[in-house]
Each structure stands twice: as structure tokens, then as C-alpha cells.
Amino acid sequence: MYKGFYGLNDSPFSIAPNPAFLFLSARHREALAHLTYGLGENGGFVLLTGEVGTGKTTVSRTLLSQLPADTDVAFILNPALTELELLATLCDELKIQYDEPPTLKQLTDKISAYLLANHQAGRKTLMVIDEAQHLKADVLEQLRLLTNLETDTRKLLQVILIGQPELQALLRRQELRQLAQRITARYHLLPLGPSDVAAYVSHRLHIAGRSQPLFKASAIKALHKASGGVPRVINLICERALMGGYAAQRPMLGAREVEQAAAEVLDRPQVSRRPWGWWAATAASALLGFTLVQASWSTPPPVPQRSVAQIQLADLPGDELQAMQALFFHRGLPVPAEQPCQYAQSQQLACLHGDASWQQLLQWDRPAVIGLLDEKNHRRYAALLGHRDGRWLLQMGEQQFWLDQDAFLHRFNGRYTLLWQPPQGLPALIGPNAPLTQIQWLENRLAPLQNRRPRLMQGFDLALDQAVREFQQSQGLRTDGLAGRQTLEWLSFLGRQEGPRLSETVNKPARLGTDIGPEAGSIGGRD
Structure with a gap:
């Protein structure tokens, strides 16, 4: 309807997962690098979490598209299954034949035989579970037992768990501590920042056939505020704003159009833009104290x-x-x-x-x-x-x-x-192969938290490895001696002084x- 008016060849903000519109922000690329690193380490489990609509599916699809041809993948979309049902679904995905009705032992034996044969043939096996926050604890434990099958150098089955933040809480349960210790890489995907929102909108418009700007700077600011940086919500608001702009015959879209679209899409009251509204709010805040907050x-x-x-x-x-x-x-x-x-x-x-x-x-x-x-x-x-x-x-x-x-x-x-x-520009990992400047930064952050003087570093030595482990253990983090994203975030958090x-x-x-x-x-x- 609006395509011709705005010079578009396609709908730029459809929520359907069209690979042509793939946009990887700095955070998405960092998540992808983290997961790729985790799989490359031949570990058993890799974890990707994030709020609804932040782009977890985008990252996982991109990761799967980059896997080598010698990888067999089982993708499970509905994890609300029993132990028996999950193993049967894994067999179905990998085209493993089994007798009806199957037993848990039969399915386990069949999968184990398949994994061994695949390894001997020089192939890898990967299991991806979406919406993994719905997995039951006993099903997760069954998965852990399944990944026990290994050679001297690698696990025969690798598992990627993708889910909402509740998955992190699930994996902290006492009965799942053995599984949590096997997670070789984990990443929590945050929404897009203001600059990423501008790049995201520009990218999708460009792919759809428009090279000129369509959303004003004020519109992008309002879009980030209304959407919280969540790509799926951005798409919904932008799609509605384009329809509203076309109906009003507006060649460029500003904050007013975005706010109106957000009010309709998110079922919220529209933000008043009348000048007296700000002064009234300020006066009310000064005179009535907490009345506005209570409202x-x-x-x-x-x-x-x-x-x-x-x-x-x-x-x-x-x-x-x-x-x-x-x-x-x-x-x-x-x-x-x-x-x-x-x-x-x-x-x-x-x-x-x-x-x-x-x-x-x-x-x-x-x-x-x-x-x-x-x-x-x-x-x-x-x-x-x-x-x-x-x-x-x-x-x-x-x-x-x-x-x-x-x-x-x-x-x-x-x-x-x-x-x-959160700080900007944190690396994904600081380990033995990291640049010396990053290793020194790590030592400088750890030392005051451990009541000691920082050392002049020549490399990632055993003392630094032990210091990282002590810090990770004190904060309840995965203790591996490598400063991954979570460890680096906690170091930055404890080293900052802002706020009450x-x-x-x-x-x-x-x-x-x-x-x-x-x-x-x-x-x-x-x-």
C-alpha cells in the first residue's frame, strides 16, 4: 500500500524472518562470536539468552548457516517434552529409526550408536533447543547424561540452549549444577542501543529499495524510547508508522508519527507533545511531590x-x-x-x-x-x-x-x-591469547578488588589465572580462569562508582x- 509512495520494493519491517534483511548489530556479532567460540572448544553446552524479540533467533540462524558441511543438526522448537519425548524427537530430527513404542534405554542406545558412527565418519552432531526455558529439570539432566559420550578430545554431542532470562535461573538450581559447569560459552543478548536502532532502520530500508532517509533523527530517538531497542517491536512500530505516514501523505516521518504508531501498536496512551504539558508536569512535580509517581x-x-x-x-x-x-x-x-x-x-x-x-x-x-x-x-x-x-x-x-x-x-x-x-567496548574474552593491553586491564581491575597491588604483566600467567578463578568463585560465576563476558561485566560493575x-x-x-x-x-x- 505504501511501497510506491516511499519508493520501496518490499515491506522493510515485516516480522517474518527474511534472511535478506539480516542485520547483525555489534551485540549480535559479539553473541555470534561467543557461541562460535564455545562450539569450537568442543564443549557440551552453549547458552544464549535474551528477552523476547531481541534477536536470539537471528543469531542462532546465522550460526547454523555458518556451520561446516560435516555437521548434522537437530533443531527442536517445542521443548515442553518428557525425557522420552525429547529423545524420540532427537531421533526423528536425525532420522534415527526406533521401535514403537520406544523405551528410554532403547532411544539412548540408538542415539549413542548414531553419535559414535557419526564421529567415526568424521562428522559432528549438534542439537539446538529453542525456548529452552520450558525444559524440565529432569529433561535437562537427561541431556547432560547424553553428552557424557565422548572421546579423549571431544564431546560427541554438542547442545545449544536458546531461551529467555528464566533459563538462567533454571540452570542455577542445585540439581543442575553439573550441567551448568559444562556450559563452555554463554551470552545474554541485550536490546539495541540508540545508534544501533538508527543503523537497523537504515539497513532494512536500504534492502527494501530506499537509499534516502525516511525517518527523521527525532523519529529514531522516539523509536528507541518506545521500543526499548527490541527489534521485533521496532518492526511493528515502523510498519504502523509507514502506514500512518502514507495515509497522511507525509514524505518524511518524525517523532509524532512514531509516537502515534507506538501508542496504537503497544496499546498505550499517546505521548502529549503540547508545550504546556511539560510545564504542567514540572509544576505538579514541584508542588505535589510524589503525586505523578503514584499516578x-x-x-x-x-x-x-x-x-x-x-x-x-x-x-x-x-x-x-x-x-x-x-x-x-x-x-x-x-x-x-x-x-x-x-x-x-x-x-x-x-x-x-x-x-x-x-x-x-x-x-x-x-x-x-x-x-x-x-x-x-x-x-x-x-x-x-x-x-x-x-x-x-x-x-x-x-x-x-x-x-x-x-x-x-x-x-x-x-x-x-x-x-x-554497562561499559562500551568490552571484549568477548580475555585469556592467554589476548593482547597485552587487555591482560593488563584485567590485572588492574582484579587487584583492588582482591586488596593487592596490580602487577606489571608480561602475559596471562598462572597467578592471573588463579586470581580470575578466585574472583569468579567469590561472585558465583563459572570458575574456569578465563575472563569471559560475564566475568568482565562483573569486574566493570564492581569497579564503577556511579549511582547510590x-x-x-x-x-x-x-x-x-x-x-x-x-x-x-x-x-x-x-x-
Whole structure:
């Protein structure tokens, strides 16, 4: 409909996975390099995670297209299977014949024989599982047992697990620790940054036949903000903006067209662009304090201050989104209405998720969203905002309160989410073959965290290998002595000084309408 008007030969923003429109951002290329490295190491498992729509399928398809011709691939799209069903599906993909009805032993024997024969014929076997966050723990364990088949130099079956961030949490479970130790490469794919969004849009328009710009700079900025940098959402918004621009006969598309398209596609209220709107918001913020924040949270009026005996975690809002909103507000940032980790991208921030001890929380000294168990043993979320004299300042909904050490240890379930500003230009890996400048950078970052003076490095020696291992073990990372992406991110995170600290003096009024000082609203003891 709009192709002729805009000089296009094809629809540039179709969400169908057309290889002709393949665009690999710096992050996609880094993910691809990481996975390729992992497979080249002859390891058993390679892990790729990312939020919905960030391009995991793009990376995996590109990786598969670059595999050598001597590789047999089994691609499994529906992993919600039992152990028996998964092995049967693997046999079907590799065209391995088996008797009906099959048994677990029969399928395992058939697959083992196939892998040995394939290896003897000089061929490799790769299994790719998409949406792997849906795999059951016992199925993952069966996969691990399947990868036990190996020669002196290589695994006979390699597995790529692709999934959403929940897959990372799944692999941290105690019963899967042996599988987690076999992951030779892992990468978490983040959404596109502002410059990548501009390049992505330009690339797709060029492939579709238009070499001249179509989206103004203001439109690209609005597009990044509305989409959070997620390619699939970018496509949806751009497609709708083209239709709207054609209907209005606009030769160039600006921020207004993008915002209107985003409001329609994402079912959100359209952003008001009237000049008085900004002044009204500013005045309201100054006069009414937290009224605008309360409106964006869509929560009831502030919870009245209650005495120590009256406060129970089960009585407070324990929603993860509200806890993330409190974390943004504590940093002095605009409060997101939804998808906080995607929204963080527009603020040049990213989320770090994982499991930690209370000692690690103190070491990091950063506000975070943490998981708690209430009096009914239900999972809840709170914003951890401060620590002083052995007590922890938490916020749940509108209520801030202090939790003493004993009660905190009893309630904290180990889960956390942090906001941080990721550095630009981190390498994918610093190991023995890395440039000397990178090796020296690694030593300079490790030394102060380990309370020692940095050494002048001549290469990646055994002392540095041991220092990396000690750091990885202290942070609950995979201990391999190589500074991969996750290790480098944690080194950068712990070395940065921006943002508020838990140890800062907490004497400000409680946020979001509730004024509770350090001595009031405390919760102590066990139930």
C-alpha cells in the first residue's frame, strides 16, 4: 500500500524472518562470536539468552548457516517434552529409526550408536533447543547424561540452549549444577542501543529499495524510547508508522508519527507533545511531590504508617514491577510503567539478575530488587535501598521499613536484580591469547578488588589465572580462569562508582508519600 509512495520494493519491517534483511548489530556479532567460540572448544553446552524479540533467533540462524558441511543438526522448537519425548524427537530430527513404542534405554542406545558412527565418519552432531526455558529439570539432566559420550578430545554431542532470562535461573538450581559447569560459552543478548536502532532502520530500508532517509533523527530517538531497542517491536512500530505516514501523505516521518504508531501498536496512551504539558508536569512535580509517581504506578493511596506489631510482609504489595519502579525512583530516574529492564535501555542502563548471599549484597553496596518469602512462605519482591547498623531498609509498595539482620536472613531467598551502566567496548574474552593491553586491564581491575597491588604483566600467567578463578568463585560465576563476558561485566560493575549506595546515610523522608525514619516501622525477629 505504501511501497510506491516511499519508493520501496518490499515491506522493510515485516516480522517474518527474511534472511535478506539480516542485520547483525555489534551485540549480535559479539553473541555470534561467543557461541562460535564455545562450539569450537568442543564443549557440551552453549547458552544464549535474551528477552523476547531481541534477536536470539537471528543469531542462532546465522550460526547454523555458518556451520561446516560435516555437521548434522537437530533443531527442536517445542521443548515442553518428557525425557522420552525429547529423545524420540532427537531421533526423528536425525532420522534415527526406533521401535514403537520406544523405551528410554532403547532411544539412548540408538542415539549413542548414531553419535559414535557419526564421529567415526568424521562428522559432528549438534542439537539446538529453542525456548529452552520450558525444559524440565529432569529433561535437562537427561541431556547432560547424553553428552557424557565422548572421546579423549571431544564431546560427541554438542547442545545449544536458546531461551529467555528464566533459563538462567533454571540452570542455577542445585540439581543442575553439573550441567551448568559444562556450559563452555554463554551470552545474554541485550536490546539495541540508540545508534544501533538508527543503523537497523537504515539497513532494512536500504534492502527494501530506499537509499534516502525516511525517518527523521527525532523519529529514531522516539523509536528507541518506545521500543526499548527490541527489534521485533521496532518492526511493528515502523510498519504502523509507514502506514500512518502514507495515509497522511507525509514524505518524511518524525517523532509524532512514531509516537502515534507506538501508542496504537503497544496499546498505550499517546505521548502529549503540547508545550504546556511539560510545564504542567514540572509544576505538579514541584508542588505535589510524589503525586505523578503514584499516578504512573496506578496504585491505591499511600499505606498508612503502622506500628511494628502491625507490619507483616504478607500485608504489603510484593509485586516485582512496583519494586523495580521504586529502584528507578531511588536513582532519580523516570519511573517505567512496564517492562523495566527494557525501559532501562533508554536510560543507558541494564539489569543484572541472579542469586547472591547477603554478604555479596553488602560487598556490592548497591540498591537492588530482592526476593523475599513472607509469613505464608509466598514469594514477594522488595526494593533494598539501604543498610545501617545491621538493619536493611526495604520498600514494598508505598511502605518503607527497616528489617533487622535476623529477620532479613530468615526472609531473603537469594534472588536479586541490579541496575547498572554497562561499559562500551568490552571484549568477548580475555585469556592467554589476548593482547597485552587487555591482560593488563584485567590485572588492574582484579587487584583492588582482591586488596593487592596490580602487577606489571608480561602475559596471562598462572597467578592471573588463579586470581580470575578466585574472583569468579567469590561472585558465583563459572570458575574456569578465563575472563569471559560475564566475568568482565562483573569486574566493570564492581569497579564503577556511579549511582547510590546502600551504605549512604539514610535520613531522607521515605519515598512515595510515607515518612518512616530508621527507628520507626522496623520488623524484627522470626515468626
